[in-house]
Amino acid sequence: MAEINEVNNKNIPKHVAIIMDGNGRWAKQKGKLRVFGHKNGVKAVQSTIEGAAKVGINYITLYAFSTENWNRPQFEVNALMELLVDTIQKEIATLNKNKIRLQAIGDLNTLPKKAREKLQNAIDKTAQNEHMTLILALSYSSKWEIINAVKEISNQVASGNISSEEINEKLIDNSLSTVGIPHPELMIRTSGEHRISNFLLWQLAYAELYFTPKLWPDFREQDLYDALLSFQKRERRFGKTSEQITEPN
Ligand code: FPP
Numbered sequence: 001m002a003e004i005n006e007v008n009n010k011n012i013p014k015h016v017a018i019i020m021d022g023n024g025r026w027a028k029q030k031g032k033l034r035v036f037g038h039k040n041g042v043k044a045v046q047s048t049i050e051g052a053a054k055v056g057i058n059y060i061t062l063y064a065f066s067t068e069n070w071n072r073p074q075f076e077v078n079a080l081m082e083l084l085v086d087t088i089q090k091e092i093a094t095l096n097k098n099k100i101r102l103q104a105i106g107d108l109n110t111l112p113k114k115a116r117e118k119l120q121n122a123i124d125k126t127a128q129n130e131h132m133t134l135i136l137a138l139s140y141s142s143k144w145e146i147i148n149a150v151k152e153i154s155n156q157v158a159s160g161n162i163s164s165e166e167i168n169e170k171l172i173d174n175s176l177s178t179v180g181i182p183h184p185e186l187m188i189r190t191s192g193e194h195r196i197s198n199f200l201l202w203q204l205a206y207a208e209l210y211f212t213p214k215l216w217p218d219f220r221e222q223d224l225y226d227a228l229l230s231f232q233k234r235e236r237r238f239g240k241t242s243e244q245i246t247e248p249n
Contacts, residue, residue, distance in 0.1 A: 002225035011232050013185035015059035022191030022215030035079040040217035051221025059133045063199050067141035085118040099131030105177040106140030142201040149175035186231045190216045
């Protein structure tokens with residue numbers, strides 16, 4: 001596993017997005033209930049955020065609860081919601097100490113009222129922090145977000161505020177819940193699954209994808225550094241040729 005001093009601090013992605021996967025399998029391997037895996041996932045979250053703050057990542061987005069996760073057994077949904085909001089509440093002091101601002105994206109109206117209030121409280125209490133932004137994707141799905149953006153833009157066209165000719169990438173960016181946040185340059189998914197699973201489909205258009213077989217509860221800051229080393233070895237061409245990237249004009 002990589003150490004922090006192996007990471008080139010001149011080539012750090014501004015925004016890293018993570019699909020934290022494998023909590024259930026991790027618990028099952030230990031003969032425990034799935035919720036035990038989610039609880040242990042919190043340690044991975046803490047270590048990863050600590051590592052991200054140390055290397056100077058500006059934004060980190062964690063896929064904490066997808067729209068599809070509402071279809072899990074009610075017991076697991078309740079336990080997960082409780083764990084998420086309790087952890088957020090408990091971490092406010094640490095977030096402030098490390099100057100980390102909390103934000104959330106997703107259909108937050110679908111969260112239980114109490115969870116929504118606690119989440120909003122943590123967002124408000126950390127709003128002034130400027131070292132790093134931690135974005136939790138909660139009740140989030142990219143298709144939901146894109147549908148909302150399309151509705152908003154169509155309303156603007158219908159009301160005559162803009163013409164359809166004015167629809168461009170910037171307008172779409174500004175209509176998504178990630179407005180103002182740079183697109184992730186690196187997306188990490190744990191647990192050996194090679195899918196994007198309805199996560200930031202528009203925003204990940206040019207992201208480097210990194211997959212690790214590690215299950216989320218075992219993921220630590222050194223695993224983040226491994227992902228960063230892999231990112232730093234890649235040539236990001238954005239549709240250009242290799243020569244255009246490496247040779248000055
Ligand atoms: C995926 O594993 C994980 C989740 C759906 C929830 C992630 C939540 C946490 C790690 C809790 C703490 C998070 C924060 C931000 C405080 P899975 O259940 O899909 O695992 P499986 O694929 O092995 O079944």
